[in-house]
Amino acid sequence: MSSILETKKQLVSTISEKIKNSQSTILVDYRGLTVSEVTELRKSLRDAGIEFKVYKNSMVVRAAEENDLNLSEHLTGPTAIAFSNEDVVAPAKILNDFAKKHEALEIKAGVIEGRIASLEEVKALAELPSREGLLSMVLSVLQAPIRNFALATKAVAEQKEEQGA
Numbered sequence: 001m002s003s004i005l006e007t008k009k010q011l012v013s014t015i016s017e018k019i020k021n022s023q024s025t026i027l028v029d030y031r032g033l034t035v036s037e038v039t040e041l042r043k044s045l046r047d048a049g050i051e052f053k054v055y056k057n058s059m060v061v062r063a064a065e066e067n068d069l070n071l072s073e074h075l076t077g078p079t080a081i082a083f084s085n086e087d088v089v090a091p092a093k094i095l096n097d098f099a100k101k102h103e104a105l106e107i108k109a110g111v112i113e114g115r116i117a118s119l120e121e122v123k124a125l126a127e128l129p130s131r132e133g134l135l136s137m138v139l140s141v142l143q144a145p146i147r148n149f150a151l152a153t154k155a156v157a158e159q160k161e162e163q164g165a
Contacts, residue, residue, distance in 0.1 A: 008059065015055055015063035022083040025111040026091045026122060027071070030054075030080045032104030041098050041105070048090045051083040069116055074109040088112060089128050096126035 019025055030038060045052045057075040064071040082091040092110065099105040110117040112125065129137070 011055070012059050012062045012066070015060055016066040018051070018083045019063055019067050019069070019111060020114075022085050022111070023088045023113060024084050024091055024125075026082045026095055027074050027108040027110060028080050028082070028095055028099075029077055029106040029108055030104070031078050031106075033102060037102055037104075041095075044094055044098070045082055045091065048094060049084070049086055050091045050094070052080060053083070054078070054080045064111075067111075067114070069111060069114075071109070071111070071116065079108065087131060089125055089131065092122050092126040093128075096123055 084091045110122045
């Protein structure tokens with residue numbers, strides 16, 4: 001009997017560590033998805049470095065409580081969890097895109113950088129550009145003054161050439 005209890009305590013500890021160490025954790029209801037659809041979802045998440053697991057809700061509630069989070073209202077029915085240790089936006093984006101294509105997948109809530117996020121917040125996060133997209137936007141903003149200066153200099157040089165010719 002005690003070995004079962006120890007196994008459950010170890011599982012709760014493992015889930016608690018995953019929640020604590022992840023940049024974003026997204027809870028979804030996968031009821032109604034076919035096996036091939038779930039396999040497709042798992043593959044796309046795995047390719048992005050995101051772990052996708054299904055645990056008993058009671059274990060997740062206890063693990064969340066260890067991290068001072070109350071997820072019990074979101075943990076009803078079959079729930080799968082996506083953990084991302086590196087990218088905050090990726091799991092929300094992948095799951096939201098998948099949910100648009102497959103109505104059976106329903107995003108419930110999330111934990112983003114240690115704070116519970118509602119469905120609306122997760123969807124707003126999913127609409128953000130990727131990290132690479134944001135970096136390219138910043139880079140283009142930084143390059144704009146230099147580019148404009150170079151174009152102005154070229155225009156002045158061409159104008160002087162025309163006047164000299």
